[in-house]
Amino acid sequence: MAATGHSVTSMPGPSAPPEGGDPFLAACRGGFWRRTPVWFMRQAGRSLPEYRALRGSGSILSAVRQPDLVAEVTLQPVRRYGVDAAILFSDIVVPVAAVGFGVDVRPGVGPVVEHPFSGPGDLSRLRPLEPGEDTPYVAEAVALAVRDLSVPLIGFAGAPFTVASYLIEGAPSRDYARTKSLMYRDPATWNALLETLADMAATSLRAQVEAGAAAVQVFDSWAGALSPSDYRRHVLPASRRLFAAVADLGVPRIHFGVGTGELLGMMAEAGADVVGVDWRVPLDQARRRVGPGVAVQGNLDPAAVVAGMDVAAARARQVLRSAGGRDGHVFNLGHGVLPQSDPGVLAGVAALVHEETESPRTRSPRTGSPATDSMGTASP
Amino acid sequence: MAATGHSVTSMPGPSAPPEGGDPFLAACRGGFWRRTPVWFMRQAGRSLPEYRALRGSGSILSAVRQPDLVAEVTLQPVRRYGVDAAILFSDIVVPVAAVGFGVDVRPGVGPVVEHPFSGPGDLSRLRPLEPGEDTPYVAEAVALAVRDLSVPLIGFAGAPFTVASYLIEGAPSRDYARTKSLMYRDPATWNALLETLADMAATSLRAQVEAGAAAVQVFDSWAGALSPSDYRRHVLPASRRLFAAVADLGVPRIHFGVGTGELLGMMAEAGADVVGVDWRVPLDQARRRVGPGVAVQGNLDPAAVVAGMDVAAARARQVLRSAGGRDGHVFNLGHGVLPQSDPGVLAGVAALVHEETESPRTRSPRTGSPATDSMGTASP
Numbered sequence: 001m002a003a004t005g006h007s008v009t010s011m012p013g014p015s016a017p018p019e020g021g022d023p024f025l026a027a028c029r030g031g032f033w034r035r036t037p038v039w040f041m042r043q044a045g046r047s048l049p050e051y052r053a054l055r056g057s058g059s060i061l062s063a064v065r066q067p068d069l070v071a072e073v074t075l076q077p078v079r080r081y082g083v084d085a086a087i088l089f090s091d092i093v094v095p096v097a098a099v100g101f102g103v104d105v106r107p108g109v110g111p112v113v114e115h116p117f118s119g120p121g122d123l124s125r126l127r128p129l130e131p132g133e134d135t136p137y138v139a140e141a142v143a144l145a146v147r148d149l150s151v152p153l154i155g156f157a158g159a160p161f162t163v164a165s166y167l168i169e170g171a172p173s174r175d176y177a178r179t180k181s182l183m184y185r186d187p188a189t190w191n192a193l194l195e196t197l198a199d200m201a202a203t204s205l206r207a208q209v210e211a212g213a214a215a216v217q218v219f220d221s222w223a224g225a226l227s228p229s230d231y232r233r234h235v236l237p238a239s240r241r242l243f244a245a246v247a248d249l250g251v252p253r254i255h256f257g258v259g260t261g262e263l264l265g266m267m268a269e270a271g272a273d274v275v276g277v278d279w280r281v282p283l284d285q286a287r288r289r290v291g292p293g294v295a296v297q298g299n300l301d302p303a304a305v306v307a308g309m310d311v312a313a314a315r316a317r318q319v320l321r322s323a324g325g326r327d328g329h330v331f332n333l334g335h336g337v338l339p340q341s342d343p344g345v346l347a348g349v350a351a352l353v354h355e356e357t358e359s360p361r362t363r364s365p366r367t368g369s370p371a372t373d374s375m376g377t378a379s380p
Numbered sequence: 381m382a383a384t385g386h387s388v389t390s391m392p393g394p395s396a397p398p399e400g401g402d403p404f405l406a407a408c409r410g411g412f413w414r415r416t417p418v419w420f421m422r423q424a425g426r427s428l429p430e431y432r433a434l435r436g437s438g439s440i441l442s443a444v445r446q447p448d449l450v451a452e453v454t455l456q457p458v459r460r461y462g463v464d465a466a467i468l469f470s471d472i473v474v475p476v477a478a479v480g481f482g483v484d485v486r487p488g489v490g491p492v493v494e495h496p497f498s499g500p501g502d503l504s505r506l507r508p509l510e511p512g513e514d515t516p517y518v519a520e521a522v523a524l525a526v527r528d529l530s531v532p533l534i535g536f537a538g539a540p541f542t543v544a545s546y547l548i549e550g551a552p553s554r555d556y557a558r559t560k561s562l563m564y565r566d567p568a569t570w571n572a573l574l575e576t577l578a579d580m581a582a583t584s585l586r587a588q589v590e591a592g593a594a595a596v597q598v599f600d601s602w603a604g605a606l607s608p609s610d611y612r613r614h615v616l617p618a619s620r621r622l623f624a625a626v627a628d629l630g631v632p633r634i635h636f637g638v639g640t641g642e643l644l645g646m647m648a649e650a651g652a653d654v655v656g657v658d659w660r661v662p663l664d665q666a667r668r669r670v671g672p673g674v675a676v677q678g679n680l681d682p683a684a685v686v687a688g689m690d691v692a693a694a695r696a697r698q699v700l701r702s703a704g705g706r707d708g709h710v711f712n713l714g715h716g717v718l719p720q721s722d723p724g725v726l727a728g729v730a731a732l733v734h735e736e737t738e739s740p741r742t743r744s745p746r747t748g749s750p751a752t753d754s755m756g757t758a759s760p
Contacts, residue, residue, distance in 0.1 A: 177718055180683035184691040224639075227659045227681060229698070259604070261641045262660050279607045280642050301607060303560035311564040318609070338557055 024084040024152050028215060028252030028274050030295050030328040036320065036357035037084035038350045039154075041256070041276075042336030043077035044089045048343055050076050060091050060105045065137045071144035078151060080343055081350045085152050085215070088142060088208065092158025092219055093166060095200045098134040099127050101167065109172065116170035116178070120189045129200045131207035138204070139211035146212035154254070155208030157201035159220030160194040160238040162257075167193075176225045183234045194238035202245035209249045216246060217254040217276070220267070224259025231263050236270055243271025254297060258335055264289035279334035283323045295328035300349065302333045305341045309348050316349050317356065326357050404464040404532050408595060408632030408654050410675050410708040416700065416737035417464035418730045419534075421636070421656075422716030423457035424469045428723055430456050440471050440485045445517045451524035458531055460723055461730045465532050465595070465710075468522060468588065472538025472599055473546060475580045478514040479507050481547065489552065496550035496558070500569045509580045511587035518584070519591035526592035534634070535588030537581035539600030540574040540618040542637075547573075556605045563614045574618035582625035589629045596626060597634040597656070600647070604639025611643050616650060623651025634677055638715055644669035659714035663703045675708035680729065682713045685721045689728050696729050697736065706737050 026033035045051055051073055055063060064070055073089040093111045097103045102114040102125075117125075131139065146153050158166075165179045166172075173179070183190045205216045220239065223231060243253055255267045256276030267275050268290040275294055277286040279301035286296050304315040316331075323329040331353045337346065406413035425431055431453055435443060444450055453469040473491045477483045482494040482505075497505075511519060526533050538546075545559045546552075553559070563570045585596045600619065603611060623633055635647045636656030647655050648670040655674055657666040659681035666676050684695040696711075703709040711733045717726065 175683055175715075175718055177683040177686040177720065180681065181687040181691075184684065184687040224660070228662065230681075259639050259660070280604070280639070282608065301560065301610075303555060303557040304564065306557040307561040307564040311561075335555075338555055340557065 022084075022152060024330065025214065025252060027326075027328060027330045028254070028295055030273075030293060032326040032328075034359060035084075035354045036323075036326050036329055036331050038331040038353040039083040039085040039087065040077070040081070040333050040337050040346060040350075041087075043081065043083060043346070044073045044087065045337060046339040047337050047341040047346070048076055048080060050080070057107060059107065061094065061097055064090050064094055064141070067137050067140035067144050070137070070141035071148065074141070074145040074153070075148055078149065081347045082354070083151065083350055085154050086145060086149055087154040087156060087217070088138075088145065088213065090138065090141075090156065092156070092163060092221075094135060094138065095129045095157070095204045096126065096163060096167065096197075099125075099129055099200070101125055103166070111166040111172070113167055113170040117164070117167040117193065118182075119186070120192070123189065123192055123196065126193075126196045126200070128196075129203045131203060135204070135207070139207050142208050142211035142213055152214035153212060154215045154217050155205055155213030156217040156219060157204050157242075158197075159218045159223065159235075159255075159257075160197040160201065160242065161226070161235045162220050162222045163197050163201070164190075164193055165222055165225075176222065180226075180230075183230070187234070190234060191238070194235070195241060198238045198242040199245070201242050205246050206249060209246070209251055213251070215252040215254065216249075217256060218242065218272075220255065220257040220260075223257040223263060223267075224261075226263070228262045228266070231266055236266050239267075239270040247271065254330075256297070261289075265291065268294040274328075274330060276332065277334065283319065283329070287324065295330065296323070297330040297332050299332070299334040302335055302338045302341070305333070305345050305349065306338055308342070309345050312345050312349050313352055316352050320353065320356055402464075402532060404710065405594065405632060407706075407708060407710045408634070408675055410653075410673060412706040412708075414739060415464075415734045416703075416706050416709055416711050418711040418733040419463040419465040419467065420457070420461070420713050420717050420726060420730075421467075423461065423463060423726070424453050424467065425717060426719040427717050427721040427726070428456055428460060430460070437487060439487065441474065441477055444470050444474055444521070447517050447520035447524050450517070450521035451528065454521070454525045454533070455528055458529065461727045462734070463531070463730055465534050466525065466529055467534040467536060467597070468518075468525065468593065470518065470521075470536065472536070472543055472601075474515060474518065475509045475537070475584045476506065476543060476547065476577075479505075479509060479580070481505055483546070491546040491552070493547055493550040497544070497547040497573065498562075499566070500572070503569065503572055503576065506573070506576045506580070508576075509583045511583060515584070515587070519587050522588050522591035522593055532594035533592060534595045534597050535585055535593030536597040536599060537584050537622075538577075539598045539603065539615075539635075539637075540577040540581065540622065541606070541615045542600050542602045543577050543581070544570075544573055545602055545605075556602065560606075560610070563610070567614070570614060571618070574615070575621060578618045578622040579625070581622050585626050586629060589626070589631055593631070595632040595634065596629075597636060598622060598652075600635065600637040600640075603637040603643060603647075604641075606643070608642045608646070611646055616646050619647075619650040627651065634710075636677070641669075645671065648674040654708075654710060656712065657714065663699065663709070667704065675710065676703070677710040677712050679712070679714040682715055682718045682721070685713070685725050685729065686718055688722070689725050692725050692729050693732055696732050700733065700736055 023033050024037035027037050070089045078086050093103050106112050168179045252273045254274040255272035258278050261281045275290045277298035279299050304312045403413050404417035407417050450469045458466050473483050486492050548559045632653045634654040635652035638658050641661045654677050655670045657678040659679050684692045
């Protein structure tokens, strides 16, 4: 690889381009190639009119069983926004639903479980995932999407904690009291549950990569509800198990959660190549917390997109500045696209990130004016 | 005052007791007197059977107009738990509701606004609060409660940002997109709104203190939704205005929010004597972030209470350890009591905190065994 690490002064040289010259994969590996890559969490979704036209109102768990539909929905944001990566249209509860745990995703609500997980007797309801039998449509959709994509496809899975929280709470929660009660009171069952979910996630990611995904993202969306000591003791081991189980695939592994300011170092330690950061922690601080050798992804506030192009542009430039250099930075929102977002603003943000960071005519993200020196000087 | 600052080795000496020898007021001033004080946010509320028996199912905005009821509900947790402070039973939207903004608090939902604030034309809907005319029942309830209380009463108000978020969103929100849009796009209206709300909060706090409240807490519950730069630019000035406006009252000022790990320093800077911390940031780190001379309040995870006494006791001891000494520590939960909490566990936690920290027979919070040396050695 030509460029790795977080040197803020390195510029792409005449040597062989990293990862076949792909901006997204280069950034995931800590480097930089041509431009800072950008994609948006939930870029395939309700904010796109072409998505709403195609999808109707059914559960996403029915939609994901239609590979043609999934491939098309996965491609839509790439066409519309010119983003540097696609992410498979799916849901983190697909594997547990597929082995028959009895979970549905209610539109406007989220995952709802008919009989929530409440104790050791429920462990037997989670048998190992067999992707070829249980979720053949996932690999088919990946293959279809990859065939038509000009950018890398990101496969994904839910992290053990976040999936466990849905299974235990039975519905979206604000306090995770049931989840934490099980975690505190029955660590043996808790650990067995998290290991089972780690293995299911790893199996699912492996199938997605074998079908053509070029990177994976693990969503531990609600890990930020935990104290650092709880995360270290009760969650990190299973997440580490998941990341280790997919290490041999050789694809970049992204690890994302919301409100994880105190956990970023451990989320890197779990085995991530890239740590996703929400807008609460400026990227220069996030870099320090994840440590050297780990890239960062983020972190425009999705609300800034809703506020319109002027606001979004100013904030996007601020994100580029606080990234302290282009190496190892994947531009993204700090959480998913909000449904009321204007697609035109997202397209504008993608174009701005490209313009501000593309070489050889490097531009300074601080001023927007052409600059020949490194962007490493543009720290906030 | 006999004991101030964060010296972890100071022990109460034979000199005059701080704040008339009250554990809560002494801790708020950075000191320690007799024991670490404890109270619980939302200690007056749905977790108490005697509360449910008294309250019925109506809106809290009707209940707060009945001073006898409010005083009784305010006293209930003091009797039940033996806590070191009471907090007035009320709601942060009482002042805006009282000037006729059209807000109700729907049980199980939260504040709901009929015509949300959407622009400069709505500023005139918020006239200055005149407590004697608009909310006479608040001062009456404070006076009634204080008459029967053996511990200090905390008055409270909502911080400008959090109250603004309710007025703008019209209902509880997860993303605060409308609030942030107004903040980003129309800073003049935003600032006018926040200053108006700061002044209303200050007026309300002043009336509560004049009626007998011995401390005040400002709830900026949702400030953690903001990036540090947004908080500094768009929120801190109004919160500072609020804290400055009540400085002359001479009572301790507590400043609390959830998910505010990145904001703790600024929440102290706003003018707080005590900063409330949720369970995401260990207290020793919180102490470093708020800086010297500012006390901390917190931070047991409310979910640990739901998990039962064994878990709650272990976690409460962990909180005492990470506080790194008894000076300037008010024990509390990291957020409000969850409705499903067992009152017996809360009583047990209060007793444990007292036992573990009381002098002169000082006990080490690390081991629970008697210790004659300072607890300053018990940092984690």
